[in-house]
Amino acid sequence: MDKNGILIILSGPSGSGKDTVLNELIKDRDDVRVSVSMTTRQKRDDEIDGIHYYFVDREYFEKKIADNKMLEFAEYAKNYYGTPKEPVDEMLSNGKAVILKIEVQGAEKIRMLYPDVISIFLMPPSMRVLEERLRSRNTEDEETINHRLVIAREEMKKAPDYDFVVVNDTIESAVEGIKTIISSERLKVKRNKKFISEVINNV
Amino acid sequence: MDKNGILIILSGPSGSGKDTVLNELIKDRDDVRVSVSMTTRQKRDDEIDGIHYYFVDREYFEKKIADNKMLEFAEYAKNYYGTPKEPVDEMLSNGKAVILKIEVQGAEKIRMLYPDVISIFLMPPSMRVLEERLRSRNTEDEETINHRLVIAREEMKKAPDYDFVVVNDTIESAVEGIKTIISSERLKVKRNKKFISEVINNV
Numbered sequence: 001m002d003k004n005g006i007l008i009i010l011s012g013p014s015g016s017g018k019d020t021v022l023n024e025l026i027k028d029r030d031d032v033r034v035s036v037s038m039t040t041r042q043k044r045d046d047e048i049d050g051i052h053y054y055f056v057d058r059e060y061f062e063k064k065i066a067d068n069k070m071l072e073f074a075e076y077a078k079n080y081y082g083t084p085k086e087p088v089d090e091m092l093s094n095g096k097a098v099i100l101k102i103e104v105q106g107a108e109k110i111r112m113l114y115p116d117v118i119s120i121f122l123m124p125p126s127m128r129v130l131e132e133r134l135r136s137r138n139t140e141d142e143e144t145i146n147h148r149l150v151i152a153r154e155e156m157k158k159a160p161d162y163d164f165v166v167v168n169d170t171i172e173s174a175v176e177g178i179k180t181i182i183s184s185e186r187l188k189v190k191r192n193k194k195f196i197s198e199v200i201n202n203v
Numbered sequence: 204m205d206k207n208g209i210l211i212i213l214s215g216p217s218g219s220g221k222d223t224v225l226n227e228l229i230k231d232r233d234d235v236r237v238s239v240s241m242t243t244r245q246k247r248d249d250e251i252d253g254i255h256y257y258f259v260d261r262e263y264f265e266k267k268i269a270d271n272k273m274l275e276f277a278e279y280a281k282n283y284y285g286t287p288k289e290p291v292d293e294m295l296s297n298g299k300a301v302i303l304k305i306e307v308q309g310a311e312k313i314r315m316l317y318p319d320v321i322s323i324f325l326m327p328p329s330m331r332v333l334e335e336r337l338r339s340r341n342t343e344d345e346e347t348i349n350h351r352l353v354i355a356r357e358e359m360k361k362a363p364d365y366d367f368v369v370v371n372d373t374i375e376s377a378v379e380g381i382k383t384i385i386s387s388e389r390l391k392v393k394r395n396k397k398f399i400s401e402v403i404n405n406v
Contacts, residue, residue, distance in 0.1 A: 121392070127405050159399045164390045167398075177390055184387030187367045187380055189324070195370075196362045202330050 005092030006185050007114055008099045009107045009162075010178070012122030013152030015134040017168045018101050021122065024175045025099075032182060033096045035088050038064070041079035054084065072102070072109045097182045104158040111161075118185055120178060121162040125169045127153070208295030209388050210317055211302045212310045212365075213381070215325030216355030218337040220371045221304050224325065227378045228302075235385060236299045238291050241267070244282035257287065275305070275312045300385045307361040314364075321388055323381060324365040328372045330356070 012018050022034050038054040040061050049055050061080045064070050073082025083100055091098045100110065110117055124130035130152055134145050159165055166177035185191070215221050225237050241257040243264050252258050264283045267273050276285025286303055294301045303313065313320055327333035333355055337348050362368055369380035388394070 123399065123402055126402055153403055156399070156403050160392055160396060162392050164387070165392050165395045165399060166390060180383055180386045181390060183383045184367075187369060187384060189363055189365050189368050192368045193363060196326065196359070196368060199326055199329055200356055200359050 004191050005095050006097040007092060007117045008097055009110055009117055009119040010099050010101050010122060011104055011107050013155045014148050015130050016122045016124050018122055020171055021168060021174045022099060024171055025178055029179060031097055033091045033098050035083055035098055035100045037081055038084050039079060039081045072106050074106060104155050119162040120164045120166055120181060121159040123159065123165055123167050125167050207394050208298050209300040210295060210320045211300055212313055212320055212322040213302050213304050213325060214307055214310050216358045217351050218333050219325045219327050221325055223374055224371060224377045225302060227374055228381055232382060234300055236294045236301050238286055238301055238303045240284055241287050242282060242284045275309050277309060307358050322365040323367045323369055323384060324362040326362065326368055326370050328370050
């Protein structure tokens with residue numbers, strides 16, 4: 001089998017469980033990596049540099065942009081957020097499936113730049129369940145939760161632009177869904193042309 | 204999830220193990236069916252009508268062609284072989300993944316008529332293994348085996364026209380590969396538009 005990696009976008013509204021699902025996924029799949037984003041925002045106490053984000057200053061981030069070393073980036077609330085290109089390229093050349101956890105606007109940009117990217121939308125099983133999950137965090141007031149629900153519904157309207165939809169009904173079934181998509185992608189003929197030609201030519 | 208079936212082509216050279224793999228596959232996947240071909244050739248003693256083929260006469264087959272009720276057909280050695288449309292359509296409307304076991308020319312026809320079809324090429328792990336498998340049948344002379352190997356190599360040159368390649372290294376891994384492709388296809392956004400819209404609209 002060829003050693004080509006697979007670039008994958010994972011999007012989903014706040015509360016859809018992206019982090020939990022990805023944490024479980026990488027535990028038992030050594031061929032899967034999650035890309036770490038870079039940001040200029042302040043590190044929170046419970047965050048670890050290189051795990052949750054690469055925390056850098058504005059000057060460093062802007063140099064990366066100028067050198068065309070960001071896969072995509074955006075500015076929110078006066079802070080930069082983005083995906084550095086080099087670690088992604090290295091993991092891809094090592095045959096890894098590299099997952100970019102990215103919101104819907106970033107996904108559109110990546111899709112235009114990399115038509116071969118596989119995009120997955122993680123859906124809650126229902127709006128009611130999404131609301132319950134947001135409330136169970138117990139960290140946000142009513143107004144914030146309602147705002148998140150409005151945003152979530154808008155983001156979900158973008159789901160039809162994705163290749164796959166995985167329902168986060170249980171963590172196990174969502175993890176299984178993403179694994180299945182990756183395993184199936186590895187069987188694509190376009191990823192196995194070298195192998196096919198070796199069999200035909202008796203190598 | 205929507206109740207749309209999936210039309211699947213499975214091709215592979217003689218000796219690649221298509222029948223064995225399909226027999227195992229349908230044992231534990233109730234959502235998968237294998238289409239039975241129709242032929243005008245004589246039934247062999249070990250064959251069962253409706254299982255191995257639908258055995259019919261020329262007049263019946265030609266009426267089916269005239270009524271546009273064959274998905275595809277071809278004539279070999281003065282006998283017709285083809286895929287009747289109605290059973291396939293019925294299984295698809297019941298949400299089944301319907302596998303057509305078909306040779307490379309038939310696959311090309313189906314692909315033109317049904318651009319949405321998923322095509323899978325079943326490859327032997329090597330020409331040496333294919334040769335061993337053909338010899339182990341102990342039913343064919345040297346000349347026939349050599350002829351089959353020449354044909355097999357020509358057929359395998361068509362593998363790049365397919366969507367997926369599954370290697371029949373062990374039956375289990377080949378069955379697993381096809382299952383994975385079907386499960387992944389069921390997660391395609393285009394097959395789940397109704398579900399997505401129901402979640403967004405709080406149904």
